[in-house]
Amino acid sequence: MFLDILQQFWTSTGFSALTIKEVIMLVIASTLLYLAIKKGYEPYLLIPIAFGMLLTNLPLGGLMAEPVKELVKDPVTGKMVYKTKEVGGLLYYLYQGTKLGIYPPIIFLCVGAMTDFGPLIANPRSLLLGAAAQFGIFFTFIGAIFLGFTGPEAASIGIIGGADGPTALYLTTRLAPHLLGAIAVAAYSYMALVPIIQPPIMRALTTEKERKVKMQQLRPVSKKEKIIFPIVVATFSILLLPSSAPLLGMLMFGNLIRESGVVERLSNTAQNALSNIITIFLGLTVGATAKAESFLDITTIKIIVLGLIAFSIGTAAGVIFGKIMYKVSGGKVNPLIGAAGVSAVPMAARVVQKVGQKENPANFLLMHAMGPNVAGVIGSAIAAGVLLMFFGG
């Protein structure tokens, strides 16, 4: 009798159901937590993602369980109706915001409210550096097709090269939701590794003389321009590419409430509270898609490798285009700022500042790099829009 109870209790615990694959996932989640907490790699995103991974791989917790409905006969009307048998897990419901493409555009709203487009408006040509860096996306897209991924999958993998978390998540939920876990982990890891991945590429592609180029101070940008900018850019880009509307529309809306200066409270909420709330929900639920059976797969390794390639090519293309601008401008543009054309705001710009200052301590490239940096956000949102147009069905 007592032994029976013990045995039943044992089978009801998660310990008895734990598989080797799940243990490996728990180790991976713990490693990510370690990197985020101890090493400070993108802690704001990696902690929720890693903990989501941890939770979803604890068996029998059912946090991501779908609700179960059954068809029963209504005793009053006699009609067949669906009745909820099991309500489903907490994270399953929170995940709907990710799955239906709600959270990533809201994050874009917050990013818009946090971003100063001033440096970009002061130097409009830096937009082209943001475009060049999107080469990484398409190079990897071709690579992924070559490796046998389907079109939508390849597009979702390529977007890692845009180094833009919300964009990558948005596109992946739309095109290849089964890869969400792997793509999120790859994208956010590389964004955390920006200071390690980018500098060698930047140095390899530029000469010392180019890196030492000191750039002229940017012109001041009026408030009027800053207010008109989001309105015009949203109108133009959404007319050109309607599929980019959720991302660009929200980004520019967020920026407008920031720059208009008359809705301080909305802008504050978007920059702080809203951004934090959505980060928690998005991170946890994206992590929760990384289930052992789908994550521990050769596909994940391929995605992680392709992601790194995407990111490196994006950086390289930006720097090469920077070199072209250096030539065309007669040596006025420091090609290093091209590396900031991958989004990863503001880390990529900071890396440019660091590498530039190492060569020439009197050099301040940060504001110049912020231009391509935010251009990269717009560029990758447009690239995502194009890919959605092709593969969105």
Next chain:
Amino acid sequence: MLGDKVTLSQALIVTVFSMGIVFLALLIISYIIDGFRFIFYKDNKKVDKEQKKDIKPEKSVPKETINEEDDEELIAVITAAIAASISRPASEIKVRNIRRIPTKTPIWARAGRLKQMN
């Protein structure tokens, strides 16, 4: 537009087309911003001119012409404050219009601040 199966040549077309769109879109936006600059500088010059226009009549007509007698004291104070802050004699300045800027602070916050001050 495209299905799951994509051939390499289709992938190449997607790439060329997409990069073209990305460049085109950003190039056009950058020209639009150039347009901003044009408008901005024109505005700047206009503002300068307007300011110059304003200053000349000020010097020639130093008298204040304001109807509301009740506010005279307030106008005098504001005029003196402006004069002090731009360090010019008050006789050179003509106050044409005083507008109250709507306060953004909620009324309760203001009440609280007043209480603190008193």
